[in-house]
Amino acid sequence: MTTYDVVVIGAGPVGENVADRVVQDGLTAAIVERELVGGECSYWACMPTKALLRSGAALRAARQVPGAREAVTGEFDVAAVLHRRDSFASNWNDEGQVSWLDSVGVPLFRGHGRIAGDRVVEVTAADGTTTTLTARHAVVVATGSGALVPDIEGLRDAKPWTSRETVAAKEVPARLVVIGGGVVASEMATAFSQLGSSVTMLARDGVLHLNEPFVGEHVTASLRDKGVSVRIGAEAASVKRNDDGTVSVTLTDGEQIEADELLVAIGRTPNTQDLGLENIGLTPGAWLTVDDTMRVDGVDGWLYAAGDVNRRVLLTHQGKYQARAVGDVIVARAKGEPVDDAPWGRHAATADERAVPQVVFTDPEVAAVGLTAAKAEEAGLRIRVVDYDLAATAGSSLHAEGYQGHARMVVDEDRTVIVGFTLVGPDVAEMLHAATIAVAGEVPLDRLWHAVPAFPTVSEVWLRLLEAYGR
Numbered sequence: 515m516t517t518y519d520v521v522v523i524g525a526g527p528v529g530e531n532v533a534d535r536v537v538q539d540g541l542t543a544a545i546v547e548r549e550l551v552g553g554e555c556s557y558w559a560c561m562p563t564k565a566l567l568r569s570g571a572a573l574r575a576a577r578q579v580p581g582a583r584e585a586v587t588g589e590f591d592v593a594a595v596l597h598r599r600d601s602f603a604s605n606w607n608d609e610g611q612v613s614w615l616d617s618v619g620v621p622l623f624r625g626h627g628r629i630a631g632d633r634v635v636e637v638t639a640a641d642g643t644t645t646t647l648t649a650r651h652a653v654v655v656a657t658g659s660g661a662l663v664p665d666i667e668g669l670r671d672a673k674p675w676t677s678r679e680t681v682a683a684k685e686v687p688a689r690l691v692v693i694g695g696g697v698v699a700s701e702m703a704t705a706f707s708q709l710g711s712s713v714t715m716l717a718r719d720g721v722l723h724l725n726e727p728f729v730g731e732h733v734t735a736s737l738r739d740k741g742v743s744v745r746i747g748a749e750a751a752s753v754k755r756n757d758d759g760t761v762s763v764t765l766t767d768g769e770q771i772e773a774d775e776l777l778v779a780i781g782r783t784p785n786t787q788d789l790g791l792e793n794i795g796l797t798p799g800a801w802l803t804v805d806d807t808m809r810v811d812g813v814d815g816w817l818y819a820a821g822d823v824n825r826r827v828l829l830t831h832q833g834k835y836q837a838r839a840v841g842d843v844i845v846a847r848a849k850g851e852p853v854d855d856a857p858w859g860r861h862a863a864t865a866d867e868r869a870v871p872q873v874v875f876t877d878p879e880v881a882a883v884g885l886t887a888a889k890a891e892e893a894g895l896r897i898r899v900v901d902y903d904l905a906a907t908a909g910s911s912l913h914a915e916g917y918q919g920h921a922r923m924v925v926d927e928d929r930t931v932i933v934g935f936t937l938v939g940p941d942v943a944e945m946l947h948a949a950t951i952a953v954a955g956e957v958p959l960d961r962l963w964h965a966v967p968a969f970p971t972v973s974e975v976w977l978r979l980l981e982a983y984g985r
């Protein structure tokens with residue numbers, strides 16, 4: 515059978531979730547994947563990066579508590595960390611996810627998918643054979659994104675590492691230069707300095723500069739404490755791979771930096787270059803713009819795009835949230851049921867604009883949801899910003915000696931609800947969901963006084979922030 519209700523291109527976390535969702539609701543779906551089922555997240559992004567980071571975080575946590583500290587006597591075991599990373603990347607083998615697809619009744623077509631016309635997807639397998647799939651109701655593009663490599667003289671010829679090569683590295687370079695100051699750059703600088711590399715970070719625009727300003731300050735100070743050379747404002751002008759395999763990076767001010775490897779981490783580009791977009795009047799290589807139900811602009815209702823490829827939010831959990839909305843709306847439209855695409859409706863991915871949670875697994879961790887103060891002001895909201903020193907809670911002093919951290923809530927004064935919340939500090943990742951509920955639920959501050967944090971936890975910061983705001 516080559517006709518299905520829904521054809522999904524790309525079996526990353528988002529594509530898998532779309533296919534599963536529509537099949538659970540009684541439609542048929544096929545999925546097309548050219549590489550590994552599970553996508554970037556499973557093999558080269560979320561899971562292996564966090565495995566690379568976790569051992570260092572656990573070690574630091576033990577060293578910050580007397581009694582436990584004394585028990586840490588051995589060396590950091592780099593080989594064991596890399597081995598654990600390999601297992602979290604399933605050794606780059608997708609058998610497990612392929613059998614999951616089978617168990618949920620979604621046939622897999624291995625190969626490169628291209629849109630050949632309205633509702634038609636052509637799949638080219640590795641051996642060159644092609645299969646044509648037709649969709650009765652919808653085609654969903656969930657092809658994700660790849661690393662962006664900028665036009666810096668000599669950079670491409672120098673064969674730099676992107677996030678993929680870095681995350682899957684079998685050996686730890688003695689000296690690593692990182693171009694970028696965003697999430698990938700900050701996490702990988704943290705991981706590789708712990709693994710033993712001497713890291714230089716060329717953070718042209720600052721470290722994690724899209725977050726609240728105190729985030730970059732905390733993370734930069736901590737990276738520098740670890741020996742990372744964080745060069746804010748530094749920009750690479752040219753790059754050369756030398757005959758001995760080392761890399762020379764010349765900065766715009768003429769300074770030269772020598773390293774054994776170079777990581778480029780300056781953002782992403784959509785996987786739409788060779789997708790047949792020209793066959794349906796769209797531009798190859800462009801991000802796909804969508805409405806709140808993920809329907810692609812400029813196409814007659816049958817094409818959806820979810821996950822990284824629509825550029826709304828480049829995060830796995832948010833892409834999977836979109837996948838739930840897309841799956842449900844395709845089913846509703848196919849069955850002629852009502853579509854609830856009003857803000858916060860079942861079929862609208864409203865949280866993409868208002869309540870996106872993100873954790874950056876640096877040391878200290880960064881956990882943020884919703885708008886920063888700057889973004890809220892840009893959006894025209896009348897806000898009040900409330901800050902609190904996380905180290906001043908009883909819970910944090912128990913958690914670790916020398917605990918340092920900070921919390922900020924951004925309150926929309928016209929509605930007295932929280933529109934943004936940011937935490938930076940050791941182990942704050944697991945505290946984020948409370949803030950996500952407050953922001954997505956638009957819980958009035960009056961009611962939050964009744965959400966009492968347990969004593970003595972770091973979450974007591976919630977009470978301190980409310981006290982600072984006033985009742």
Ligand SMILES: Cc1cc2nc3c(=O)[nH]c(=O)nc-3n(C[C@H](O)[C@H](O)[C@H](O)COP(=O)(O)OP(=O)(O)OC[C@H]3O[C@@H](n4cnc5c(N)ncnc54)[C@H](O)[C@@H]3O)c2cc1C
Nearest residue numbers: 524526528548553554559560627657658821822828829830
């Ligand atoms: C280093 C790094 C660390 C990250 N860490 C986190 C994290 O901790 N938490 C988090 O939430 N997010 C993280 N992200 C972001 C996360 O990886 C992405 O948001 C997520 O993978 C997007 O999922 P997706 O399904 O949209 O795309 P992808 O995971 O990229 O999957 C797309 C799939 O489509 C396939 N494909 C592409 N084109 C075609 C085609 N024409 N035909 C057939 N198949 C095709 C690809 O092979 C791929 O398998 C990280 C990203 C990076 C780079």
Ligand SMILES: NC(=O)c1ccc[n+]([C@@H]2O[C@H](COP(=O)([O-])OP(=O)(O)OC[C@H]3O[C@@H](n4cnc5c(N)ncnc54)[C@H](O)[C@@H]3O)[C@@H](O)[C@H]2O)c1
Nearest residue numbers: 664694695696697698699718719779780781828873874875
């Ligand atoms: N823990 C997580 O949730 C996690 C981890 C890693 C990646 N991700 C996701 O993956 C995506 C990609 O991450 P990323 O770090 O590549 O992108 P990013 O957008 O987070 O950061 C890119 C950085 O590069 C800088 N930059 C841009 N062009 C530059 C240039 N020509 N020269 C020097 N610097 C330049 C930007 O100012 C920015 O600081 C992000 O959207 C992120 O959300 C998430």
